[in-house]
Amino acid sequence: xxxxxxxxxxxxxxxxxxxxxxxxxxxxxxxxxxxxxxxxxxxxxxxxxxxxxxxxxxxxxxxxxxxxxxxxxxxxxxxxxxxxxxxxxxxxxxxxxxxxxxxxxxxxxxxxxxxxxxxxxxxxxxxxxxxxxxxxxxxxxxxxxxxxxxxxxxxxxxxxxxxxxxxxxxxxxxxxxx
Amino acid sequence: xxxxxxxxxxxxxxxxxxxxxxxxxxxxxxxxxxxxxxxxxxxxxxxxxxxxxxxxxxxxxxxxxxxxxxxxxxxxxxxxxxxxxxxxxxxxxxxxxxxxxxxxxxxxxxxxxxxxxxxxxxxxxxxxxxxxxxxxxxxxxxxxxxxxxxxxxxxxxxxxxxxxxxxxxxxxxxxxxx
DNA sequence: TGACATAGTATCGACTCGAAACTATCAGGT
DNA sequence: ACCTGATAGTTTCGAGTCGATACTATGTCA
Numbered sequence: 001x002x003x004x005x006x007x008x009x010x011x012x013x014x015x016x017x018x019x020x021x022x023x024x025x026x027x028x029x030x031x032x033x034x035x036x037x038x039x040x041x042x043x044x045x046x047x048x049x050x051x052x053x054x055x056x057x058x059x060x061x062x063x064x065x066x067x068x069x070x071x072x073x074x075x076x077x078x079x080x081x082x083x084x085x086x087x088x089x090x091x092x093x094x095x096x097x098x099x100x101x102x103x104x105x106x107x108x109x110x111x112x113x114x115x116x117x118x119x120x121x122x123x124x125x126x127x128x129x130x131x132x133x134x135x136x137x138x139x140x141x142x143x144x145x146x147x148x149x150x151x152x153x154x155x156x157x158x159x160x161x162x163x164x165x166x167x168x169x170x171x172x173x174x175x176x177x178x
Numbered sequence: 179x180x181x182x183x184x185x186x187x188x189x190x191x192x193x194x195x196x197x198x199x200x201x202x203x204x205x206x207x208x209x210x211x212x213x214x215x216x217x218x219x220x221x222x223x224x225x226x227x228x229x230x231x232x233x234x235x236x237x238x239x240x241x242x243x244x245x246x247x248x249x250x251x252x253x254x255x256x257x258x259x260x261x262x263x264x265x266x267x268x269x270x271x272x273x274x275x276x277x278x279x280x281x282x283x284x285x286x287x288x289x290x291x292x293x294x295x296x297x298x299x300x301x302x303x304x305x306x307x308x309x310x311x312x313x314x315x316x317x318x319x320x321x322x323x324x325x326x327x328x329x330x331x332x333x334x335x336x337x338x339x340x341x342x343x344x345x346x347x348x349x350x351x352x353x354x355x356x
Numbered sequence: 357t358g359a360c361a362t363a364g365t366a367t368c369g370a371c372t373c374g375a376a377a378c379t380a381t382c383a384g385g386t
Numbered sequence: 387a388c389c390t391g392a393t394a395g396t397t398t399c400g401a402g403t404c405g406a407t408a409c410t411a412t413g414t415c416a
Contacts, residue, residue, distance in 0.1 A: 001218065001349065003295055004287040008196050009218075010302040012211055015193030016234055017309050018186050028404080030372060033190055040187075048395060056194055061373050063396055068371070085381045085394040108308040109182040116301050117181055123290055123298045124188040130286040131195050206373080208403060226364060239404050241365055246402070263363040263412045 014105070022102040026072065030055070032102060034065050035074060038089055039099055042143065042172035044161065046078075046088045050175045054140050074098055141177040143170045148178065192283070200280040204250065208233070210280060212243050213252060216267055217277055220321065220350035222339065224266045228353045232318050252276055319355040321348045326356065 019029030027035065037054050038046055052062040066089060069075045074095035080086035091099070109117060132139055143149050148160035155167040160176055197207030205213065215232050216224055230240040244267060247253045252273035258264035269277070287295060310317055321327050326338035333345040338354055 002284075003299060004284045005214075005281070007287065007295065007299050007302065008281075008283055009214060010299065010306055011189055011192050012196060012207075012214075014189050014302065014306050014309070016211075017306075017313070018190060020234060023405090028371065029190075033194075036183075036187060049393090056198060057372090058374060059395065060375075060397080064372075067396090083382075083394080087395070103183070103186075105186055105305070105309055106180075106182045108305045108312065109185065111304050111308045112301055116297075117185065119294075119297060120301045121181060121185050121188065123294050124185065124192065126289050127283075127286045128188055128192055128195075130289045131192070131283055134286065135195070201374090206402065227362090235403090236405060237364065238366080238406080242403075245365090261363080261413070265364070 018105045021105060025098050025102050030065050031069055035069060035095060035099055038075060039091055040173045042169050042174050045173060045175040047086060053138055056137060139177055140173045142172060143174055146177045196283045199283060203276050203280050208243050209247055213247060213277055216253060217269055218351045220347050220352050223351060223353040225264060231316055234315060317355050318351050320350060321352055324355045
């Protein structure tokens with residue numbers, strides 16, 4: 001029983017508590033996670049394959065999860081105009097409402113000081129990025145932190161997609177983040 | 179998008195990566211967690227109802243999970259001699275082998291210094307205990323940290339069960355921990 | 357000897373999950 | 387224009403989770 005084993009088990013238990021929070025709203029952990037991802041991802045990163053990559057799952061599985069969320073009226077399909085195979089999802093107003101309600105774990109974090117919380121965030125981020133890299137998975141960081149991002153007075157610019165970004169976009173998750 | 183939301187999402191992603199580690203051994207996250215719990219719990223805390231409490235699940239669900247682990251030959255049933263309803267489980271040698279192999283996330287923690295790791299452990303423990311308390315769940319801490327524990331030169335003594343504890347027992351999880 | 361609590365199991369329906377097969381669409385080369 | 391192959395999503399399968407409910411067997415207390 002090492003220290004890292006202990007931390008791993010703490011993380012597992014916390015994730016279970018957190019995932020169970022959405023159950024009262026009729027969501028299981030996978031559905032909560034997909035909904036949260038869609039809420040945080042930018043408009044280039046809301047396709048089924050992106051959700052699958054983020055969650056470390058397969059397109060087939062995520063197809064089912066998105067179908068469940070769609071039938072519950074929490075997300076809506078947006079078809080691409082340039083690629084007729086491509087589908088994107090966005091939260092309905094009901095989806096946003098549900099999401100805001102399922103944050104049971106949040107109050108527990110108040111026990112930590114602002115400094116402890118930011119230290120916690122940094123440590124978890126380091127461990128996550130290392131694991132993702134060693135498993136060949138994408139980081140899905142926010143635009144601001146990306147190597148393709150160039151800051152502008154208002155918002156920024158993505159050098160990979162050659163597109164200007166509004167300020168709100170720069171806070172969102174992106175598949176292309178590197 | 180608050181800081182606590184971010185930390186929650188980091189925890190979810192890490193837990194998924196960690197849970198998936200056992201899949202190559204043919205275990206799903208729930209099975210991994212139950213196996214890890216049984217490996218860490220003391221002999222008074224290895225009954226199906228204890229596993230259910232630890233995992234925040236129901237006896238019915240855990241009954242199925244334990245059945246799967248039993249059929250895979252990773253745990254063995256031990257019937258109580260004093261209460262014929264009661265069943266307890268312990269790891270087989272095969273179970274211990276499998277458990278030792280499924281620790282994919284561990285190397286990522288090497289990125290953190292010893293100090294950062296212990297700080298991380300402390301913060302997570304605080305948040306977990308707060309959440310558990312506010313949800314009316316048991317902490318499942320190790321004997322050493324329990325209010326019923328009295329240290330002795332070799333091991334200790336449990337004032338609740340009025341039983342001496344070997345040194346190795348004092349490092350194990352207990353249902354009665356308070 | 358009840359009445360009731362407790363330990364565990366079985367079953368149901370909705371869902372996850374990986375794997376594999378499948379459809380539709382797009383892109384490159386000839 | 388045509389064929390080939392890649393890509394985006396969906397469907398289906400079997401094993402399993404999960405909560406809820408109903409069930410059996412055993413223990414406890416009056």
